[in-house]
Amino acid sequence: MQRRRYLSAAALLCAALIAASGCAYTDSDVPVRGDRAAAASLESMRGQVLSKGPYGEDPALASDITLTPEEVAKVRSRKATAAISMHYTGDDWTAAQLAGLQKQFDALGIEVIAVTDANRKPEKQVSDIETIMAKHPDILVSIPTDGVATAKAFQKAADEGVHLVFMDNVPKDMKPGAGYVSVVSADNFGNGVVSAHLMADALGGRGKIGVVFYQSDYLVTQRRYDGFTSTIKRHYPGIQIVEEKGFSGPDYAGQSLVAANAMVSKHPDLAGIWGVWDIPTEGIVSAARSSERPDLVITTQDLGKNVAIAMARKRNITGLGAQRPYDQGVTEATLGAYGLIGKPAPPFVALAPLAVTRDNLAQAWREVYRSDAPPEVQQWLHR
Incomplete structure (x- = not known):
């Protein structure tokens, strides 16, 4: 947003x-x-939910994104790490997203090792991603500031095996399953x-x-x-x-x-x-x-x-x-865990308007x- x-x-x-x-x-x-x-x-x-995904996908509901106790145990055993690359962090919406992400990552035993703020500048986000990648996270959750300008940086992260989950939109030419796990959006x-x-x-x-x-x-x-x-x-x-x-x-x-x-x-x-x-x-x-x-x-x-x-x-x-940004954050973290354990994920997940x-x-x-x-x-x- x-x-x-x-x-x-x-x-x-x-x-x-x-x-x-x-x-x-x-x-x-x-x-x-x-x-x-x-x-x-x-x-x-x-x-x-009335919205379609970035490639016209029908939406899955956030309430359907769950893990069994056995899957949670499998995720926790990985002792994985995650990073979050935000477009901006100075508002209520972002704060709620981050709170939901942090709570769910904690529940899954996934350590958040970086949270960055691009200040709405694509070039800053590209630099942020490079800094994040030096820490070798297993999961990267992000909202692209510009789908074209940041595409190469995100694709490079995917090529290095990072499980990507996007908020609201996806970088140019990246496809679900191959380039990223899923995208989560408000309707x-x-x-x-x-x-x-x-x-x-x-x-x-x-x-x-x-x-x-x-x-x-x-x-x-x-x-x-x-x-x-x-x-x-x-x-x-x-x-x-x-x-x-x-x-x-x-x-x-x-x-x-x-x-x-x-x-x-x-x-x-x-x-x-x-x-x-x-x-x-x-x-x-x-x-x-x-x-x-x-x-x-x-x-x-x-x-x-x-x-x-x-x-x-x-x-x-x-x-x-x-x-519903808090619930969106929880869903994004859960989908990151899907990527970790190889659980099939819907390409587009949306939350109903309130x-x-x-x-x-x-x-x-x-x-x-x-x-x-x-x-x-x-x-x-x-x-």
Whole structure:
């Protein structure tokens, strides 16, 4: 996921506006839910995965990735080592991934000998992989920063016998079984679909909306966009997408603030805006507040702290589709063990999206992060 935080003046303003308490928003400003078709669609999606793998593979469910007691004993007897090469480590999503990976590796008796942060730079990740390989790990779990630029480094690791497990995407020309064990991903298309149904539910199936998307060739965000826009167009004829604006970063929140401000100014009757993930959506929330639009419905993907606070305070965000990064980490570590003992693995494993509203926010946080929601969230849920 493209999730790096940049502390620009605009981004800091976004976070401050979301957290600020001295605002004229009241409970009566919050959009009222009311679309039976949307509610029924959300219920029917529970536990379902809609995404396909990088080569069009049907998804296996994470719940099916298990080891027998005998297989666990076999893994533990290997006294194996693992390394983790991340694109970035400074956010809640990555922290949850790493926590799940570490816990499962510990349970399997696999020592984690390196965790690296590429700072979203492909050349840094290539260097990280070279450093990791000098330690001769048995398993390497990674999310490629760039599928083309890092491909040779990952292929070299595979050629040297390392068991590779990928998050979300795979390097160019690498194939499951030969080059890597498996790829584990959130259902990004499904998360886009969830956020579309949540938008329709909050709007009562009617209204004009805008879309703020990531203007880059990145599979995860493209699938979210496809899931959202196709669902709105196919299922909700009463909802019109009247404006789309892209951003390229690195100031995701600041650029999205500008995009959303322009939409609201151009379309005074705009009823909602969709954001492609939580950090850009912080900018959209700030635009709604600065434009004095407490009625503007906002949906997104990813359960980040700031959007959770906004949701708890009934500040525009009415729903989002969440990933399950902790469970994803556990699954990735287990698949690494599959590689160690030669157990056949499905080429693509996905985790079902989690629809989050204020009503289930505390429970969803525990499910996503395996911890209680932050105090800043909890204090507003009890008001």
